[in-house]
Amino acid sequence: MKPADINDVLRRYVDDFVDQEDRWTLMYEDIPIHIFADVKADRLRVMSPVPDQPLDDAGFLFRLLRANFETALDVRYCVFQGTLWSCFVHPLARADAEQFVDAMEQVVTLVKTTGTTFSSTALRFHGDGGH
Secondary structure: OOHHHHHHHHHHHOOOEEEOOOEEEEEEOOEEEEEEEEOOOOEEEEEEEEOOOOOOOHHHHHHHHHHHHHOOOOOEEEEEOOEEEEEEEEEOOOOOHHHHHHHHHHHHHHHHHOOOOOOOOOOOOOOOOOO
16 A cells, blocks of 8 residues: 555545545544554554543453454554554555555444453454453
């Protein structure tokens, strides 16, 4: 993908977005999304804040780590500047339109399921038997 391709895909899927030189902000399924494309570093990042989460709770943080392995799939939880984020990171050059849309959907789903299933899709991988 190239930044121009991201613009093309966004025009098909959202009514309004802001393009600021390889950075985009938009609402997708009523969730704020931030997209960053770095051509030099060959990185695509699609992310959304997960508001009002107990980041000082060790049990909650442990649950996020489990989700990163079991249920978040292509998306991961991360913490940046005191905020929990749902984040997809991938090589920009190897991304395609279908994968990009799937990334937005997984990011949004992970935000919406935080606190319940902590999942980005219906798929699950229980490498430790779910413990």
